[in-house]
Every structure is written in structure tokens, then in C-alpha cells.
Amino acid sequence: MRTINVSEITSNIRQMCIEANHYLTKDMDAAMKNALDTEKAPLGKQILNQLQDNLKIAAEDMIPICQDTGMAVIFMEIGQDVHLEGGVLQDAINEGVRQGYVEGYLRKSVVKDPLIRENTKDNTPAVIHYDIVPGDKVKITVAPKGFGSENMSRVFMLKPADGIEGVKNAILTAVKDAGPNACPPMVVGVGVGGTFEKCALMAKKALTRNVDERSQIPYVKELEEEMLATINQLGIGPGGLGGTITALAVNINTYPTHIAGLPVAINICCHVNRHAVREL
Amino acid sequence: MDRHITAPISDEDAKSLQAGDYVYITGTIYTARDAAHKRMYEALENHQPLPMDVKNNIIYYMGPSPAREGHPIGSAGPTTASRMDKYAPALLDLGLKGMIGKGKRSQEVQQATVRNGAVYFAAIGGAGALLSKSITAAEVIAYDDLGTEAIRKLKVKDFPVIVVIDSKGNNLYETAIQEYSEI
Numbered sequence: 001m002r003t004i005n006v007s008e009i010t011s012n013i014r015q016m017c018i019e020a021n022h023y024l025t026k027d028m029d030a031a032m033k034n035a036l037d038t039e040k041a042p043l044g045k046q047i048l049n050q051l052q053d054n055l056k057i058a059a060e061d062m063i064p065i066c067q068d069t070g071m072a073v074i075f076m077e078i079g080q081d082v083h084l085e086g087g088v089l090q091d092a093i094n095e096g097v098r099q100g101y102v103e104g105y106l107r108k109s110v111v112k113d114p115l116i117r118e119n120t121k122d123n124t125p126a127v128i129h130y131d132i133v134p135g136d137k138v139k140i141t142v143a144p145k146g147f148g149s150e151n152m153s154r155v156f157m158l159k160p161a162d163g164i165e166g167v168k169n170a171i172l173t174a175v176k177d178a179g180p181n182a183c184p185p186m187v188v189g190v191g192v193g194g195t196f197e198k199c200a201l202m203a204k205k206a207l208t209r210n211v212d213e214r215s216q217i218p219y220v221k222e223l224e225e226e227m228l229a230t231i232n233q234l235g236i237g238p239g240g241l242g243g244t245i246t247a248l249a250v251n252i253n254t255y256p257t258h259i260a261g262l263p264v265a266i267n268i269c270c271h272v273n274r275h276a277v278r279e280l
Numbered sequence: 281m282d283r284h285i286t287a288p289i290s291d292e293d294a295k296s297l298q299a300g301d302y303v304y305i306t307g308t309i310y311t312a313r314d315a316a317h318k319r320m321y322e323a324l325e326n327h328q329p330l331p332m333d334v335k336n337n338i339i340y341y342m343g344p345s346p347a348r349e350g351h352p353i354g355s356a357g358p359t360t361a362s363r364m365d366k367y368a369p370a371l372l373d374l375g376l377k378g379m380i381g382k383g384k385r386s387q388e389v390q391q392a393t394v395r396n397g398a399v400y401f402a403a404i405g406g407a408g409a410l411l412s413k414s415i416t417a418a419e420v421i422a423y424d425d426l427g428t429e430a431i432r433k434l435k436v437k438d439f440p441v442i443v444v445i446d447s448k449g450n451n452l453y454e455t456a457i458q459e460y461s462e463i
Contacts, residue, residue: 047404051410054409055409064409065355065408066355067345068359068408069345105347106345107354108428119427180453181383183406237460242459244460
């Protein structure tokens, strides 16, 4: 049994909120540079160049990459041999988000009630997903999610007879509808299988997988590659103003499902596909 | 074509801009997003004055991140414009000449843009750090309680935007995608 004080989780999440909003991960950074090298449209290239400038300014001047610093989505993978002490875990996580957003000059984008809509002024609460895993470590993933792209995400409850063609159509429909609204070049997270909520969670989690890392399942890997190629033929391009780079990656996660169903969720992310990962 | 214009924008300048033009705006513009639009719309319904005269002005759909010391504003990129579609035609009919945002607009907004000789510009989504460098001053002029959603008066210098919908009803999102679509 290993003991971790929740204050350690607070201080890490505080730093991770700030880090994720100012620097892209290495794989995303490389994908954005690669996009600039391969884009064929002159205006698309110009936009990708400006996005390179934007990343540079964000890191040097500590100005968030995007003003929508997101709602904080946090994945907690907690080893079953860990004992957490010193307070309530959920409060410790939200305190980390509060400190990160208030002290890190990040935008407060969360309203307390979806219909009354009063801003909580500290970007809490976070959306927290807990997983109990083997071992004595705590893995934290902080993924601030902007809503320009979140609003373009979809869940389709397909029929088994729709098969892989149905899944392809669902992905293409979501990407086409998203178009310029989702700040392309986008990253497309897909969950196939499970239940209504499971496929949505898989799609969200797929966005935290490195964009240069393909699925371990051979047919899923092929599907990811085929869908990326097809999406980049849509012509949407950087900023939705035409071009050959509409998406940087399609990450698909799958899970067993019911004999009667084929749930598919598509979680769209903009080119600021942010996350920070730490293991305590 | 590259164009330099001043804001507020004249009727002639607005009408001369064409979908696809790369435009640098210098002058004064105003920010307003979801919550501020809702309040302005309610003010109009109740026959109350708006916090600013929209005539010949440009509204930037943007809610910034907080400014660090020595900076006029934080990250300051566009938000999705379609959420303002319900409110935009009424403002265009009052003389609003320009909107800056990102993403598609409704038929009603496109028609109101043409009807009033106005322009819908896109700024680059997700380039908030870069765009903040073209903003030289920012002042909250209304709805302070809305925080990031308050109405701000901005001084801008060579603020870069692209004309998406022009006063003739041309739409760059539709034409540009056709050009590169292979399926």
C-alpha cells in the first residue's frame, strides 16, 4: 500500500492546466509542422504558418494558444494499491483546476447551471473520469476541451446491419457538418461499441492518444488510416477555407457491445488538441 | 486580394470587399458573444438603447482570456459565429456593417448581410495568441458582470481577417471547399 496526499494531486493539476494551455504535446507539434509541409492550398499554407507563429507566441509570452482554454476534462487512473489521504479527492482535483485557471490567466468558461448560466468564475467544476487500475501509481491526464469543436461532436446509435460502412458514414457526416466551425485541421476521436455513454467516453479518451500512434487492432488501424485519407479529400482545409489538410489524425477505440447495437461516437477536437499527462 | 480598411467601416468599403479578400483592419471594433448578444436582443425587444451605436461598426465574436501585466488583453481568437445567428439579423438591420467570427452562418444571416451591404469576416480559429498582438487597447464598456463575455471596445492595428460572406452573397466556405474536394 502506497500513501499519496491529495495536496500533491492539487499542485500537479494546477501546473498541468497551465502547461496544456500554452504548449502542445510533442506529437501534436510534429503533426502541425508536417501539415504545413504537406498542405497544397496557398491560403491553407498561410493559415498553418500563422498557427506556427501562434504556438511560438503562446510559449514565449505565456498567452494561451487559444482563448477558449476549455472545460477541464480529467482522467484519473488510480492504482488499487494507493491510499489517498489528506482530504476528499474530488475537492483536491477541483482545487487544482481553480488554482491553475485563476493563477494561470486562463479563461473562466464554465457556468454553474446549463440553463441559468451563471459563470462560476474559476472554471470549476472539472469533468472527472475515474478508473481503478492495478499497481500503486496515480496517472493524471488533464485535457482542457474547447467547445467550438465539442459542439460538433456526435453520437450515432447504428444497427449491426449498418456495419463498417455505417461507421465510416457516421465519421464523415460528423466531420463534414463540423467543417470550419471546429477549427480544422482537426483531430477526430472515435468510440465504437459499448453502450451509449461508453462509446462517447472512448471517443473522448481517443483524443488523448498520441496522433502518431495507431490502433493495435489491425482492422481498426486500417480504418483509422483510410478515414484520415478520405477526410483529407473533403477539401475543407485549414480554417475551413479550402485545402488538403482537414484532419491530423483519426484515433478509434473499440469495446465489446450488445447483439442488438452498434454505438458510434465522434468527438471532434480542433488543432489545439491539448493534454498533459503525469504519473505520480 | 490584400486590403487595408479602417473601422468603423464605410458603406463603400463594406460593399467593395469580396469573398476571399485578405483584410487588415485598423481602428475601433467591439466584442460581443453569446450572453452579450442575448442582452442586446432583449434590450431591443424592450425598446431600450444598446450599449453602443452599431451603425457602421464591426462586432468581433470573442471572449478573451485575462490579460497579463503589461498586455492590453489575453488570448483573443474568434468564437463560432453560428451561435449568434439568432441575434445578428436585427443588428445588421440597425446598420451593423461587419461581423468577425469563425464557421458557417444561417441563410437568415447571409440574407441580412446582403440586404444591408455588410460583411462576414473569419479570423483564424485557435490563433488567439497571435491575434492578441494586433489589439493595442481593450476597455469593457458594458455588461461587466459577464466577465469574459462583457462588451469590450478594442483598438486594433492591422487585425488580420478573411472575407467569407460579402455584400453580394458570395460565400468563401462554399467555393473554397469545392476547389479542393476530391470526393
